[in-house]
Amino acid sequence: MNDLFLVAGAGLVAGGMNALAGGGSFVTLPALIAAGVPSVQANASSTVALYPGGLASAWAYRDGLGPIGSVRLRALVVITLIGGIAGALLLLLTPSKTFDFVVPWLLLIATLALAFGRRFGEWMRQRWHIGQMAVLVIQFALGVYGGYFGGAVGIMMMAVWGLLDSRELKLLNAPRTLLVSAANTMAVVAFVIAHAVHWPETIVMLIGATLGGYGGAQVGRRAPANVIRYGTLLLTACITIAFFVRAYRSAR
Numbered sequence: 001m002n003d004l005f006l007v008a009g010a011g012l013v014a015g016g017m018n019a020l021a022g023g024g025s026f027v028t029l030p031a032l033i034a035a036g037v038p039s040v041q042a043n044a045s046s047t048v049a050l051y052p053g054g055l056a057s058a059w060a061y062r063d064g065l066g067p068i069g070s071v072r073l074r075a076l077v078v079i080t081l082i083g084g085i086a087g088a089l090l091l092l093l094t095p096s097k098t099f100d101f102v103v104p105w106l107l108l109i110a111t112l113a114l115a116f117g118r119r120f121g122e123w124m125r126q127r128w129h130i131g132q133m134a135v136l137v138i139q140f141a142l143g144v145y146g147g148y149f150g151g152a153v154g155i156m157m158m159a160v161w162g163l164l165d166s167r168e169l170k171l172l173n174a175p176r177t178l179l180v181s182a183a184n185t186m187a188v189v190a191f192v193i194a195h196a197v198h199w200p201e202t203i204v205m206l207i208g209a210t211l212g213g214y215g216g217a218q219v220g221r222r223a224p225a226n227v228i229r230y231g232t233l234l235l236t237a238c239i240t241i242a243f244f245v246r247a248y249r250s251a252r
Contacts, residue, residue: 015212083143110151121159
């Protein structure tokens with residue numbers, strides 16, 4: 001019962017984080033591991049628990065869908081679906097011990113993307129322009145990352161798209177939510193078929209994330225943007241450090 005309260009609270013916080021600034025998996029993954037779920041299954045369960053919220057966001061943004069520069073959205077969706085299933089299968093083939101070693105580094109990448117992704121994207125945008133084929137190749141790699149882990153993958157996508165599309169980044173939110181959901185769709189299907197989801201914890205977390213997403217949207221209308229941003233970065237940085245400490249202790 002205590003574990004279910006833990007994952008419900010984590011879902012609530014994660015849903016709010018995703019509604020405000022992203023990074024919800026930083027909370028759900030460690031909560032599931034703390035509840036006794038093995039790390040690979042914890043990551044799979046976290047993806048499933050947060051999936052409906054992402055899907056709802058994609059539906060809400062549907063009116064803003066369109067191509068990214070010269071790349072058709074359909075091509076990006078297809079390549080992301082392929083990458084997503086590849087990443088999910090790679091996760092299922094990864095031993096828990098190996099994933100435990102990799103997780104801190106994945107969290108670090110995601111933290112850096114949350115902290116600097118948009119600024120880095122704008123900096124690159126002023127200096128480089130890439131072609132359609134390069135975008136598709138990178139999009140496939142991001143689909144793999146999304147299916148395997150997915151932390152801050154939406155911000156990474158927009159940083160890359162900014163090298164091809166001159167629109168303001170906020171106008172890329174619609175394709176971002178759709179393509180993140182595309183990668184997660186394939187991952188969810190693979191995880192369910194492989195019986196990698198711990199359903200009691202996942203369902204409780206899913207309900208919490210749904211409520212948290214609604215509450216986070218309400219808070220986001222009132223709270224200062226800088227407070228949300230820096231609070232999110234502080235939390236993700238602390239969790240990343242905790243996972244590095246955990247990996248160091250396990251290796252001793």
